[in-house]
Amino acid sequence: MFENQERTHLEELGEFGLINHLTKNIKLTQKSTIKGVGDDAAVLDHAGKKLLVSTDMLLEGIHFDLAYTPLKHLGYKAIQVNLSDIYAMNGTASQVTVSIGMSSKFPLEAIEELYEGIYLACDNYNVDLVGGDTTASKQGLVISVTVLGYADEKDIVYRNTAEEGDLICVSGDLGGAYTGLQLLEREKLVYIENPNIQPDLEGKDYIVERQLKPEARKDIIDLLKELDVKPTSMIDVSDGLASELLHICKQSNKGCNLYEEKIPVDPMTYETAREFGLDPTVCALSGGEDYELLFTVKQAEYDKIKFKMDFTIIGYITEPNAGCNLITKSGNVHPLKAQGWNAFGSQA
Numbered sequence: 001m002f003e004n005q006e007r008t009h010l011e012e013l014g015e016f017g018l019i020n021h022l023t024k025n026i027k028l029t030q031k032s033t034i035k036g037v038g039d040d041a042a043v044l045d046h047a048g049k050k051l052l053v054s055t056d057m058l059l060e061g062i063h064f065d066l067a068y069t070p071l072k073h074l075g076y077k078a079i080q081v082n083l084s085d086i087y088a089m090n091g092t093a094s095q096v097t098v099s100i101g102m103s104s105k106f107p108l109e110a111i112e113e114l115y116e117g118i119y120l121a122c123d124n125y126n127v128d129l130v131g132g133d134t135t136a137s138k139q140g141l142v143i144s145v146t147v148l149g150y151a152d153e154k155d156i157v158y159r160n161t162a163e164e165g166d167l168i169c170v171s172g173d174l175g176g177a178y179t180g181l182q183l184l185e186r187e188k189l190v191y192i193e194n195p196n197i198q199p200d201l202e203g204k205d206y207i208v209e210r211q212l213k214p215e216a217r218k219d220i221i222d223l224l225k226e227l228d229v230k231p232t233s234m235i236d237v238s239d240g241l242a243s244e245l246l247h248i249c250k251q252s253n254k255g256c257n258l259y260e261e262k263i264p265v266d267p268m269t270y271e272t273a274r275e276f277g278l279d280p281t282v283c284a285l286s287g288g289e290d291y292e293l294l295f296t297v298k299q300a301e302y303d304k305i306k307f308k309m310d311f312t313i314i315g316y317i318t319e320p321n322a323g324c325n326l327i328t329k330s331g332n333v334h335p336l337k338a339q340g341w342n343a344f345g346s347q348a
């Protein structure tokens with residue numbers, strides 16, 4: 001990485017020089033940001049709103065592999081995965097702090113790329129970068145982001161408030177990020193065996209982007225507001241549909257019926273899963289990292305949402321004794337499992 005490009009050693013700048021370099025062009029846009037980078041703490045004023053806070057940490061070798069993850073994408077994704085948690089509370093994201101640990105092998109140019117992605121995400125989603133921490137790491141790159149947001153108390157949507165009879169909805173489509181990851185991992189192995197072979201990702205842009213450059217679904221939150229629909233419960237899909245739906249049901253003390261044929265899977269996801277000998281439904285249920293929103297709405301809202309293309313109704317909430325069930329395309333009923341890999345055979 002960066003072998004043929006300009007390399008500025010971080011020691012030349014020092015810690016404060018680096019922080020200054022990375023943050024000197026920040027333009028604060030949020031009314032609630034009183035003071036951003038540059039003092040001992042940021043100062044925020046959310047003027048009577050409830051404050052929402054969430055943190056996610058990304059570790060090299062655990063959450064990302066620099067062999068196929070461009071740093072700009074990584075910075076972008078680090079922000080998106082955090083924003084997604086605020087939207088999952090039906091809130092507005094307003095500020096982030098970014099803490100990085102990196103080895104001295106990273107030249108300034110690499111960190112600049114990472115921050116390009118971070119600033120792009122902040123720009124696109126209208127949030128201010130208001131602080132962070134910068135430290136040396138001996139083992140790999142670490143990025144920890146904290147996101148702050150706000151909401152009126154009456155608008156906040158929790159996980160534990162789904163009601164019997166509610167419709168279960170999910171935005172976008174599922175399983176793409178996971179199949180994209182399979183593809184990137186395969187091409188990495190091919191490259192390790194023969195560095196002369198160029199990665200073959202031809203025609204697979206969508207699922208590769210789903211893995212490398214997810215977009216938090218702020219648009220869904222805006223749409224629900226526009227439709228005047230407040231979900232009864234909501235969670236973002238970071239670990240896979242099955243796991244998230246089980247969280248909602250367990251915390252709400254309810255059961256559910258989820259229909260396999262309703263689960264939205266993009267054709268490219270479907271085709272690629274098949275190429276890898278994977279069941280597309282299992283990819284959607286257990287793949288994770290799709291960063292879609294899973295939510296429940298009252299049946300009475302059906303007329304408001306039935307023609308919306310941005311999300312799909314995939315089942316409904318039941319009483320707790322009915323359990324959490326997946327109804328397969330062939331009509332069989334299976335208990336929904338968080339780790340779906342062996343739940344109903346490897347191939348449908």
Ligand code: ADP
Nearest residue numbers: 019037038039040098099100130131132133134
């Ligand atoms: P302190 O010594 O109080 O921890 P630092 O020297 O670490 O302060 O940071 C100085 C300022 O720069 C603070 O406002 C801090 O939030 C900000 N900052 C430090 N590292 C980063 C970073 N990686 N990204 C954005 N802001 C940062």
Ligand code: MG
Nearest residue numbers: 132133134135
């Ligand atoms: Mg510090």
